[in-house]
């Protein structure tokens with residue numbers, strides 16, 4: 021891959037990010053010190069939640085949220101059929117079963133009616149996913165009854181129908197990921213936000229072995245009251261996250277500009293359309309710039325299109341293979357064919373390069389290469 025390769029997403033690290041990390045490395049506390057606390061406070065303030073608890077990844081955040089919500093063996097957790105596998109695996113981590121719900125074939129967002137249809141007396145929670153950065157209305161899902169956990173790995177900085185994503189105005193908890201491909205990064209890191217202090221305390225215990233240190237039994241004393249993990253977010257990672265958070269608005273503004281530029285150019289091409297509608301651009305999280313391509317109508321093969329683009333320095337990706345199609349879930353009795361919306365979305369989706377240091381020339385290069393690729397792949 022040459023210098024000019026455009027991946028579908030990538031991190032932007034400036035000198036001040038490096039300096040922020042170096043300052044922590046030269047200090048006394050490398051993990052769970054004052055920088056983590058500052059990062060948590062800053063994220064809670066940014067999204068308008070009462071608290072935020074940092075953990076070592078978005079996946080750890082989902083696991084911790086399921087634990088804190090009291091989900092366990094015998095429980096069912098409704099999960100969209102289109103998402104990253106971690107959105108479903110978190111139910112398995114706590115011994116519960118994910119129950120997949122179908123998605124809108126044109127947006128990939130989970131369908132309220134299909135979730136309602138899958139409710140049973142065992143349904144303990146619903147994981148909603150703000151896919152690509154488009155928001156689902158958490159209020160409507162909360163009205164169904166079970167605990168709602170928002171997977172906002174794609175939606176840091178997005179605004180939903182009930183306010184900033186992460187404010188948890190109607191959900192119990194919101195989960196973020198700061199993996200390098202996401203909108204802002206810690207290298208590896210995640211965060212849970214919410215408003216119920218009992219959930220916050222459970223999350224804090226869970227990320228540190230279930231240990232409580234405030235117990236009054238002497239200076240050496242600590243008590244393990246529950247089974248937790250080491251899911252701590254280090255101060256080194258938190259320093260990067262805090263520095264990146266200061267740039268989030270700039271990152272988002274640039275992503276909005278690039279999305280608008282893509283929209284204008286794609287308007288002229290038959291059988292391609294952006295997943296995000298123009299009016300949604302202002303409130304979208306813009307993690308992914310996904311388009312729907314009618315490969316069948318064009319008589320083009322997606323794998324060939326992707327290879328053709330890659331050879332010309334343009335990275336694309338498919339988000340996502342329906343989770344019920346994964347061998348692990350097939351073995352548990354699920355079939356992707358039962359999710360018509362998910363299959364229709366999966367067949368057509370392609371994520372194009374989107375990251376803040378792209379230029380408008382880059383966007384033009386991607387769109388013209390894509391039209392050529394579609395013609396070449398017939």
Ligand SMILES: *Cc1c(COP(=O)(O)O)cnc(C)c1O
Pocket residue numbers: 077078079080103104106107149171173174197198199209210
């Ligand atoms: C990235 C992602 C996760 C997991 O986050 P990690 O930080 O990589 O563990 C969970 N859900 C969705 C939708 C994601 O895109």
